[in-house]
Amino acid sequence: MVGQDNSAPPVLFVVGTAGAGKSSLVTAFQRWSRFLETEVIAVNLDPGAERVHYDAEFDVRELISLTEVMDQYDLGPNGAQILAADLLASQAGEVAEQLHALSGEIMVVDTPGQVELFAFREASSHLIETLGREQAAIIYLFDPMLSRSPSGFVSQMLLSSIVEFRLGLPTKNFLSKADLLDPDQLEQILEWSERLEILEMALYDEAGGQRTEFAINQLRMMQEFSQAPGLTPLSSELEDGMADILTFAQALFGGMSDARDGFAADIEHEKN
Numbered sequence: 484m485v486g487q488d489n490s491a492p493p494v495l496f497v498v499g500t501a502g503a504g505k506s507s508l509v510t511a512f513q514r515w516s517r518f519l520e521t522e523v524i525a526v527n528l529d530p531g532a533e534r535v536h537y538d539a540e541f542d543v544r545e546l547i548s549l550t551e552v553m554d555q556y557d558l559g560p561n562g563a564q565i566l567a568a569d570l571l572a573s574q575a576g577e578v579a580e581q582l583h584a585l586s587g588e589i590m591v592v593d594t595p596g597q598v599e600l601f602a603f604r605e606a607s608s609h610l611i612e613t614l615g616r617e618q619a620a621i622i623y624l625f626d627p628m629l630s631r632s633p634s635g636f637v638s639q640m641l642l643s644s645i646v647e648f649r650l651g652l653p654t655k656n657f658l659s660k661a662d663l664l665d666p667d668q669l670e671q672i673l674e675w676s677e678r679l680e681i682l683e684m685a686l687y688d689e690a691g692g693q694r695t696e697f698a699i700n701q702l703r704m705m706q707e708f709s710q711a712p713g714l715t716p717l718s719s720e721l722e723d724g725m726a727d728i729l730t731f732a733q734a735l736f737g738g739m740s741d742a743r744d745g746f747a748a749d750i751e752h753e754k755n
């Protein structure tokens with residue numbers, strides 16, 4: 484078992500700006516985990532997803548269809564997403580019940596394209612409470628292209644801190660699609676994540692004194708509350724960094740070797 488409570492596996496919510504690579508990460512993580520004989524429960528909470536490539540054991544689209552919401556309430560895609568999130572909130576108890584019924588060692592949740600839908604609407608808070616907040620954490624994905632400029636990088640640091648603050652869950656930042664970056668760019672971004680004074684200088688060159696002072700001061704204050712500092716690169720394309728996600732979950736919720744022992748014991752039991 485990863486978690487301490489047999490009935491409730493740890494829940495990792497994958498969050499990030501539109502197109503950051505959330506759905507691909509769920510797919511890659513599920514695929515990668517199969518080799519470890521670790522049972523990952525993949526969950527789709529994005530009613531707007533066109534298609535997903537992982538095996539979703541729960542898919543919100545079976546409850547709420549974005550196109551139906553658009554038609555029924557005469558809404559555009561953004562309005563429909565908001566209403567869909569609120570409809571989901573009203574069914575949070577039922578959703579949690581269905582999720583609780585799923586068995587596996589770790590639950591990985593794909594969230595809607597727009598980060599604010601997950602962070603700011605009530606549905607997520609309801610769901611987190613009903614699933615058990617002591618069992619939940621956030622994998623926050625940085626967009627690699629946006630991370631190449633100091634201001635883009637800092638903006639994502641701030642956004643991640645806001646999500647962490649808003650949902651009150653342990654949050655770890657990952658640099659998504661790292662395979663798309665040159666080695667030099669990657670090194671620079673990782674250095675920014677480790678050394679605030681280097682980031683400050685780079686931002687100063689790009690944005691000038693006033694904006695830099697404002698942003699860096701905000702960041703400094705928010706980072707004091709951060710439970711998992713730093714930025715870890717990953718690539719769903721190459722299946723790189725998947726172990727770092729597992730390590731993050733283990734550090735929070737307990738060891739995985741017990742999980743494998745448990746799994747092996749189950750197999751043994753079935754054989755007999």
Ligand SMILES: Nc1nc2c(ncn2[C@@H]2O[C@H](COP(=O)(O)OP(=O)(O)OP(=O)(O)O)[C@@H](O)[C@H]2O)c(=O)[nH]1
Pocket residue numbers: 499500501502503504505506507508529594595596597659660661662663717718719720721
């Ligand atoms: N090169 C590369 N491309 C990736 C990687 N992960 C995702 N992509 C591509 O990035 C695009 C967006 O990926 P998604 O996984 O759909 O991103 P998302 O955050 O779920 O997107 P929304 O749900 O629409 O917000 C797709 O074209 C993916 O193929 C990666 O690790 N490397």
Ligand SMILES: [Mg+2]
Pocket residue numbers: 505506507529532593594595596
């Ligand atoms: Mg997606």
